[in-house]
Amino acid sequence: MYFKQLYDSKLSQTSYFVACQQTKEAIVIDPSRILDDYIEIAENEGYKIGHAAETHIHADFASGIRDASRKLGATLYVSDEGDEDWKYQNVPEDTVFLKDGDIIKVGNVELEVLHTPGHTPESISFKLTDKGAGSEVPMGMFTGDFLFVGDVGRPDLLEETTNAEGATEDGANQMFESIQKVEALPDLLQIWPGHGAGSPCGKSLGAVPLSTLGYEKANNWVFNVAGRQGFIDELTSDQPEPPSYFSQMKKVNKEGLPEFNLKEVSIGAPHVLPGQVFDLRTKEAFNKAFMKGSLNVHYNKKFLQFAGWYIDYNRPMTVIADPVNSEALQKDLASIGYDKLEVIVPVDKADQYFDDSYENVSPETFLADRKNAKVLDVRTTAEYNDGNVDDAVHMHYGHLLDKELPFNEEDKVYVHCQSGVRSAIALSALKARGYDNAINVEKGYISIKKASAPSEPAF
Structure with missing residues (x-):
C-alpha cells in the first residue's frame, strides 16, 4: 500500500x-x-x-x-x-x-x-x-x-x-x-x-x-x-x-462549484477599480498611504484566514499586489471557493489611488491618552476574557464590516489586538466605514500590559 x-x-x-x-x-x-x-x-x-x-x-x-x-x-x-x-x-x-x-x-x-x-x-x-x-x-x-x-x-x-x-x-x-x-x-x-x-x-x-x-x-x-x-x-x-x-x-x-481553472487576470491601473479592493502590502507600507475603502491583508501564509472574514462572494475583486503572484492568488482564493479575481494593480502603479492614511501610536502614548478616547479591542472572545483594558469595547476584527459599532464616526478610537497584526487589518476596515479618527496601537495588548505602570494599572 x-x-x-x-x-x-x-x-x-x-x-x-x-x-x-x-x-x-x-x-x-x-x-x-x-x-x-x-x-x-x-x-x-x-x-x-x-x-x-x-x-x-x-x-x-x-x-x-x-x-x-x-x-x-x-x-x-x-x-x-x-x-x-x-x-x-x-x-x-x-x-x-x-x-x-x-x-x-x-x-x-x-x-x-x-x-x-x-x-x-x-x-x-x-x-x-x-x-x-x-x-x-x-x-x-x-x-x-x-x-x-x-x-x-x-x-x-x-x-x-x-x-x-x-x-x-x-x-x-x-x-x-x-x-x-x-x-x-x-x-x-x-x-x-x-x-x-x-x-x-x-x-x-x-x-x-x-x-x-x-x-x-x-x-x-x-x-x-x-x-x-x-x-x-x-x-x-x-x-x-x-x-x-x-x-x-x-x-x-x-x-457544487464550477470546475476550477486558472485564467488570465487583468494587470494594470484602470480608472475605476472593480469590486472589493484588497491591498496586499505590509501594514507598515499601507498605513502611510492607501486607497480609502480598501482592505489591508498582507499576502503571506495567513492571508486566507484573515481575508476570508471580509470577502464578498457576490462581487469581483481587485488586489494591489505583485503580479507575479497571480497564479498563487487564484489558487488560494479558489481554495475557499472564490473565483472572481479580476484585476491586479502592481504596487508601483497604485499610488495614484491613495488618498488616506492612519496613525500608529506606541502603547505608552495610548496609556497616557486613553481616558480621552474610546478603546476598541478586536481580539477573539477567548483572548478578551483572558484579560482586557478597562472600558474597552470588544468586537472581533472579522465583524467590523457587518456589525454596528457603538461609536460615532467622529469619535477618537484607539484600536488594539494581541500583537498588532489584526488591529492593522481592523484599521483598514474602520477607515472604509468612515471612522477617520481611528488610531492603531502598535504591538497590541501584550505591549500595553508590559507598558502599564504598576502604580497606575490600566486593567
Missing part, C-alpha cells in the same frame, strides 16, 4: 492519497479544490486516481471532489447519512452514496465506512485495512473533522453558519455517542485527522499530524471527561469564532 498525507498550512487542512501498489489504483480522501499535488503524486508514482471520497460536507475549505470526477474521471464516494437537509447535490450519476458498514475497495485496500456524526449529521470516517499485505487487522482510520489529535470536531458550525436552530445540542449529543462507538476499537488503530493546529474546526487541535486511538484514549480530553453532560458542556464552550466564509463553504460544498 502507498500512503501520503498532504497538508495545506494556509488552511490547516489535511487530505490523503492512498493506493494499492499491486493494482496501481488510487483514492484521494477529502481532496482540496486544487488537484495539482494529487496529480503530481499519481504521475510520479505510476498510479491512477480512480476514486475520491469525502468524510462530510466541509465548512472551512472548498472541496475538490467534483473536480476529481470532472478532471480525473474518478468515481465519487460521499455520505448518505444524516438528515435530508445535508445531502450532496449536483454530483455525477455514478456517485456512490455511503452508509455505515459499506466498503470501498481500492485494489486490495479496503475502506470500511463508520457513521460518526457530531461535527455534522452526515459525518463518516473510513477504517482502512491493507488486504494486499495480507492483513485482516485495520491499520488506521480517516476521521475527517470527527476526531483530531488532542480534540474533537465542534458541533456548532451548522447553527453558527446556517442558522440551523438546535443543531449544536443535537451535534454534541451525537458526538458523545460517536466517541463511545470508536472507544471500543483497537488501541493500535492510527488516527488520520482532517485538520491540525490552527484550524477553527476545534478549539485545541494538536500540531502532531497523526496519532493512535490508544494514545488519544489516554490523552485526549474527549475520552477522559465524566458523563454525557460534562462532555457536552466542555465541547460547546469557548469554541473560536467561525470565519464568515464558512457559511459560503457549507453552501457550495453541498451544491
Whole structure:
C-alpha cells in the first residue's frame, strides 16, 4: 500500500492519497479544490486516481471532489447519512452514496465506512485495512473533522453558519455517542485527522499530524471527561469564532462549484477599480498611504484566514499586489471557493489611488491618552476574557464590516489586538466605514500590559 498525507498550512487542512501498489489504483480522501499535488503524486508514482471520497460536507475549505470526477474521471464516494437537509447535490450519476458498514475497495485496500456524526449529521470516517499485505487487522482510520489529535470536531458550525436552530445540542449529543462507538476499537488503530493546529474546526487541535486511538484514549480530553453532560458542556464552550466564509463553504460544498481553472487576470491601473479592493502590502507600507475603502491583508501564509472574514462572494475583486503572484492568488482564493479575481494593480502603479492614511501610536502614548478616547479591542472572545483594558469595547476584527459599532464616526478610537497584526487589518476596515479618527496601537495588548505602570494599572 502507498500512503501520503498532504497538508495545506494556509488552511490547516489535511487530505490523503492512498493506493494499492499491486493494482496501481488510487483514492484521494477529502481532496482540496486544487488537484495539482494529487496529480503530481499519481504521475510520479505510476498510479491512477480512480476514486475520491469525502468524510462530510466541509465548512472551512472548498472541496475538490467534483473536480476529481470532472478532471480525473474518478468515481465519487460521499455520505448518505444524516438528515435530508445535508445531502450532496449536483454530483455525477455514478456517485456512490455511503452508509455505515459499506466498503470501498481500492485494489486490495479496503475502506470500511463508520457513521460518526457530531461535527455534522452526515459525518463518516473510513477504517482502512491493507488486504494486499495480507492483513485482516485495520491499520488506521480517516476521521475527517470527527476526531483530531488532542480534540474533537465542534458541533456548532451548522447553527453558527446556517442558522440551523438546535443543531449544536443535537451535534454534541451525537458526538458523545460517536466517541463511545470508536472507544471500543483497537488501541493500535492510527488516527488520520482532517485538520491540525490552527484550524477553527476545534478549539485545541494538536500540531502532531497523526496519532493512535490508544494514545488519544489516554490523552485526549474527549475520552477522559465524566458523563454525557460534562462532555457536552466542555465541547460547546469557548469554541473560536467561525470565519464568515464558512457559511459560503457549507453552501457550495453541498451544491457544487464550477470546475476550477486558472485564467488570465487583468494587470494594470484602470480608472475605476472593480469590486472589493484588497491591498496586499505590509501594514507598515499601507498605513502611510492607501486607497480609502480598501482592505489591508498582507499576502503571506495567513492571508486566507484573515481575508476570508471580509470577502464578498457576490462581487469581483481587485488586489494591489505583485503580479507575479497571480497564479498563487487564484489558487488560494479558489481554495475557499472564490473565483472572481479580476484585476491586479502592481504596487508601483497604485499610488495614484491613495488618498488616506492612519496613525500608529506606541502603547505608552495610548496609556497616557486613553481616558480621552474610546478603546476598541478586536481580539477573539477567548483572548478578551483572558484579560482586557478597562472600558474597552470588544468586537472581533472579522465583524467590523457587518456589525454596528457603538461609536460615532467622529469619535477618537484607539484600536488594539494581541500583537498588532489584526488591529492593522481592523484599521483598514474602520477607515472604509468612515471612522477617520481611528488610531492603531502598535504591538497590541501584550505591549500595553508590559507598558502599564504598576502604580497606575490600566486593567
